[in-house]
Amino acid sequence: MNDSKYSVLFMRDDRDVTRYRVSPFWLKMFIFTQVFLFLCAAGGIYMGVRGFKVNADLQSENKGLEQRLVDAEVRLERLGNMEKILQSYDPAELQSLLSSATSELEEEKEQITVDLNKIFTRVDTQQVGVENLQARIAGRKVSVSFELNNLQASKAVVGQAALSFVKKGGESVSAKTNRSDLSFQIQRFKRIQTTFLLPDGLEQKDLFGLRLEIKGKGGDVIFAETYPFYHILA
The missing domain is CATH 1.20.5 (Single alpha-helices involved in coiled-coils or other helix-helix interfaces)
Known part of the structure; x- marks a missing residue:
């Protein structure tokens, strides 16, 4: 064997x-x-x-x-x-x-002097609605997304959104965003997303919140609201 x-x-x-x-x-x-x-x-x-x-x-x-x-x-x-x-x-x-x-x-x-009414006054003409606004800051890169609803079922809504930062001292600083990201023409609903950089000299620790303004086709503000970062940061 x-x-x-x-x-x-x-x-x-x-x-x-x-x-x-x-x-x-x-x-x-x-x-x-x-x-x-x-x-x-x-x-x-x-x-x-x-x-x-x-x-x-x-x-x-x-x-x-x-x-x-x-x-x-x-x-x-x-x-x-x-x-x-x-x-x-x-x-x-x-x-x-x-x-x-x-x-x-x-x-x-x-x-x-800081005009707090201009910074924090809410505008709502019941033409559009904004929901689920979220922001993310990674270094100097800022990402913002929100859902935009057309509250007028009879016709489409055309317009442009704009974002600005509200500093802890009350000052407002415009965000340099891509205009095409924030333009819209919606019949019912659209999810808007955009990414941009913090302005030079501005740090996250200096910020209180983010102000969103939406203008209609004629340039009039149809919606505006200021969102504190502690509510919207993802």
């Missing part, structure tokens, strides 16, 4: 049957070798993919660090220029200049 072997037959139409006798040991070694090579190949592929991902992450991080370094160098150069300018001024003259600038800023602040 210890000398038992497997017989392997190879048959072709144009030749006689060829027979090989194989020891169970060598057959097992062949199978184990194939399994081992398969595992090595799978491990190699996994390590290659993982290494590629790690390398891509490192390159992305390196680009971010390089950009931060460039920004820091620019700020440092500006500070250096400011220091040179300040050193060239007479201290008494500089103090007088700073006092004058401070007084002007205080006067400007006193003159600034």
Whole structure:
């Protein structure tokens, strides 16, 4: 029984049957070798993919660090220029200049007024209805979507929507949106979606909400409402 072997037959139409006798040991070694090579190949592929991902992450991080370094160098150069300018001024003259600038800023602040009625007044002429308005902010990218319903069943509604940001201080800043995304001509219902960037100098922490205004074909506002971000952010 210890000398038992497997017989392997190879048959072709144009030749006689060829027979090989194989020891169970060598057959097992062949199978184990194939399994081992398969595992090595799978491990190699996994390590290659993982290494590629790690390398891509490192390159992305390196680009971010390089950009931060460039920004820091620019700020440092500006500070250096400011220091040179300040050193060239007479201290008494500089103090007088700073006092004058401070007084002007205080006067400007006193003159600034915010019309809260304009920012928060709701307009609804019952021509269109807005539902499920949602906003998403990722970095400086803003995505807004809402459902617009035609409340006049007898005719289509044509118009243009506009978006603006309401800051925590009450100021309003227009959003630079794609006009075609917010134009509409609807008989019953339309879902509107648009994506745009935050205006320069504006951060999410500065924002209170989003104001939506919808104008009809003649340019008159037929719907307007301000939505706090804590209600609409997805």
